[in-house]
Amino acid sequence: MERKNLVIAGGGSTYTLGMIKSLISEKDNFPLRSIIFFDNDEKRQTQIAEAAEIILKEQYPELEHFDCTTDKKTAFQKADVVFVQIRTGGLKMRELDEQIPLRHGVVGQETCGPGGMAYGFRSIKDMIQLVNDIRFYAKDAWILNYTNPAAIVAEALRRVFPDDYKLVNICDMPIAIMHSYASLLDMDVWDLVPEYFGLNHFGWFTKLEDLQGNDLTNRIKEKIIHEGFVPTDSEIANDVSWKKTFEQARNMLLDFPEYLPNTYLQYYLYPEELAEKESINNTRARQVINGREKRVHETCRQICKDKSTENVILESDIHGVYMVRAAASFVYNHKELYIVMVENNGVIANLPKEAMVEVPALLTVNGPKPLAIGEIPIFYKGLIEAQLAYEQLVADAYFERSYHKLLQALTLNRTVVDTDKAKAILDDLIQANEGYWPELQK
Ligand SMILES: NC(=O)c1ccc[n+]([C@@H]2O[C@H](COP(=O)([O-])OP(=O)(O)OC[C@H]3O[C@@H](n4cnc5c(N)ncnc54)[C@H](O)[C@@H]3O)[C@@H](O)[C@H]2O)c1
Ligand SMILES: O=P(O)(O)OC[C@H]1O[C@H](O[C@H]2[C@H](O)[C@@H](O)[C@@H](O)O[C@@H]2CO)[C@H](O)[C@@H](O)[C@@H]1O
Numbered sequence: 001m002e003r004k005n006l007v008i009a010g011g012g013s014t015y016t017l018g019m020i021k022s023l024i025s026e027k028d029n030f031p032l033r034s035i036i037f038f039d040n041d042e043k044r045q046t047q048i049a050e051a052a053e054i055i056l057k058e059q060y061p062e063l064e065h066f067d068c069t070t071d072k073k074t075a076f077q078k079a080d081v082v083f084v085q086i087r088t089g090g091l092k093m094r095e096l097d098e099q100i101p102l103r104h105g106v107v108g109q110e111t112c113g114p115g116g117m118a119y120g121f122r123s124i125k126d127m128i129q130l131v132n133d134i135r136f137y138a139k140d141a142w143i144l145n146y147t148n149p150a151a152i153v154a155e156a157l158r159r160v161f162p163d164d165y166k167l168v169n170i171c172d173m174p175i176a177i178m179h180s181y182a183s184l185l186d187m188d189v190w191d192l193v194p195e196y197f198g199l200n201h202f203g204w205f206t207k208l209e210d211l212q213g214n215d216l217t218n219r220i221k222e223k224i225i226h227e228g229f230v231p232t233d234s235e236i237a238n239d240v241s242w243k244k245t246f247e248q249a250r251n252m253l254l255d256f257p258e259y260l261p262n263t264y265l266q267y268y269l270y271p272e273e274l275a276e277k278e279s280i281n282n283t284r285a286r287q288v289i290n291g292r293e294k295r296v297h298e299t300c301r302q303i304c305k306d307k308s309t310e311n312v313i314l315e316s317d318i319h320g321v322y323m324v325r326a327a328a329s330f331v332y333n334h335k336e337l338y339i340v341m342v343e344n345n346g347v348i349a350n351l352p353k354e355a356m357v358e359v360p361a362l363l364t365v366n367g368p369k370p371l372a373i374g375e376i377p378i379f380y381k382g383l384i385e386a387q388l389a390y391e392q393l394v395a396d397a398y399f400e401r402s403y404h405k406l407l408q409a410l411t412l413n414r415t416v417v418d419t420d421k422a423k424a425i426l427d428d429l430i431q432a433n434e435g436y437w438p439e440l441q442k
């Protein structure tokens, strides 16, 4: 296999260390010549890069070149694959995204409801700029984007880069959920074959089979109902918040037993309960700042102090492995089945052609080739159509600079519903996002 050059855009991310470990564990499947980190925050990136360099020297001696840079040309000129994981406004703005809706009694979440809308409105400009920069230097590179809120980012990118089949939006939540199904069945997650439909963070598994084609769906449902549902991927297995989320997925299954839900549906199906449970001074952003971010930075400091990994525990995680194997499937034309975001174009027969849907697709050298789903039942269609309208209105509002459309979007969102509430939240978000959001016309 020809070795490739990888760039990680958002090199300072809390996910980079896990990604490095995943690239090491996957080096036979995705052999690399070089890894370059790119970020617009030199200091944040350097603390990760200094540790990454030590890890790579120790555990990836075959790698010819490692670098970290804030210069676009240095980063992208030789790129074959770019992973994009940026966060416009950082975790500081994530905290406001979560706190502001909560002040109005509405779910405060990074990718769902008003928080997701605020984050999306901040991310679109930077994502368009970044893809333009990558394309200027590397017109044929594969771009795997998992920057959130992926649904809104994917919709905006679809409009600006309509024919770019090498620009793919991808999320790890379905595989993280499948990891838990596999654990229930005492199986390897890679031996599960999913059938799934929806939008990003808004979808359902309709069937899971093993590699021999045996239907495992009912066994999974029964096990979840009788034995409970817990996160099992190393990254989140002991996380209190993720444990609660997986528990709630079991409740969703009890209420709507037809399909197995993506965990993010909890925010749309039980918005009042979820808003009540959240605590404004300890939203998820605060937990990440005091948890994953601190842990990652401490690990980096330890590695740099020891000049080795002897005193730290480093594990590859399902997030990293999923992205790496997906990239390999594109690059080497493995045609493996992954759940990714694609333009619908009839895949879900009773949804609009232009919708960015999340479905299983064969990842080929000519882009993702989604498998046909057919028509979906009315309950799911209704939920998806409203959410899709919200996502499209957010993108419309961004490109048209329209306050009116943003208010429509927020009013449509199941986590908000009430127009006066939507107006009040929107006014607070506009104020908090000054300098990040474009100016809106009323
Ligand atoms: N879709 C998924 O499955 C999935 C999974 C994990 C993380 N994510 C996303 O990955 C991103 C990173 O998450 P995190 O919690 O580690 O955040 P983080 O803030 O720790 O990392 C983001 C990095 O991006 C950098 N950055 C911000 N804007 C940039 C720009 N315009 N150009 C270059 N670099 C820029 C920041 O300086 C920072 O180092 C987020 O968007 C998160 O939502 C998505
Ligand atoms: O609240 P956070 O920052 O911990 O997580 C937000 C992200 O949650 C999902 O990603 C999970 C992933 O599913 C799991 O496998 C593991 O790697 O942890 C991730 C985060 O903890 C979701 O898919 C992402 O879009 C979110 O960014």
Ligand SMILES: [Mn+2]
Pocket (backbone or CB within 6 Å): 150, 171, 172, 173, 201
């Ligand atoms: Mn996701």
